Amino acid sequence: MNILAIESSCDETAAAVVRDGRETVSSVVATQIDEHRLYGGVVPEIASRRHCESICGVVSEALEKAELAASDVDAIAVTYAPGLIGALLVGVNFAKGLAFSLNKPLIPVHHIRGHIAANYLAHKELEPPYMCLVVSGGHSHIVEVRGYTEFGTLGRTVDDAAGEAFDKAARAMGFPYPGGVFIDNAAKQGDPSKYKLPKPKTANPYDFSFSGLKTAVINLIHNADQKGEKLDANSLAASFQKTVCEILTEKFIAAASEKGCAKLALAGGVAANSGLRETLSAAAEKHGMELYIPPLSLCGDNAAMIGCQGYYEFLAGNLANESLNAYATMSLDAARF
Ligand code: KG4
């Protein structure tokens, strides 16, 4: 079964063709990041406009690379939640028009479910049940993946998401947007034990809180500025990254241990972080747990992951008709069409 998948929830216009859920036939991602970088973050109105301009070309390119005509595909999958509402609506309306005109099934896909599914494309043997740590620009979740379309959220962020914390700390350190990868690179040159940063507590031990940590970094920078002192930027990046990675790893491993689950996966844009990949791999090995990590190409937003999850939603009968809407927020475990 060939699924044409469309993703437009934030600042990447993406389309892919995925065969039988597990094989990426083609994948095209058009990023708008250079333009948003000028403003220090994603500007929703600009994102929507660029999606409108790019979507026809991106979808055509994905079909061309797959050597398929639109009429050859068996279904259309599209990200419908969560994300920037104007951005999501571009993909959803395009997919609805295509599915209606071609008389093909329309499959609505939750963006975070897509991030989790990215692991199925890279690891053919991976099957539920397992536990997944989802860390992206907008989300930090500890998820119990009970089945391909059955999820339980054990913990989530109570304030900033992990990627958001990286980006805000990076901004304070003077790096361009999105700063996660700049912190990652600077951290490689720094001493991670140089600056002591707090690990905020949460009422639910599996929830995350990153805003206090971000504020601690900002205060450190302001204090140094006021005293005319120069901070060791690489070591500050390394100390921040180490603290975030330890928080994520400790909570995730504790949740998996409590559930008696020895199969783990990592997903989302922050899964690209080299420190997190190392810290989590070492902890999983120490606890005798198996860890699946997506390749860098599947960590950030892409449509192949949407095509993969779309296949499993299709098998579960989770289809939509032309009244499908987009939603800016939606919990992972509650699907609404
Ligand atoms: O999943 P994603 O592409 O978009 C959302 O769904 O949010 O995640 C983007 C986030 C950004 O916050 C970005 O800074 C972060 O992932 N990110 C990283 C790295 N690469 C991307 N954070 C830390 N280290 C990285 N290497």
Ligand code: ZN
């Ligand atoms: Zn994402």
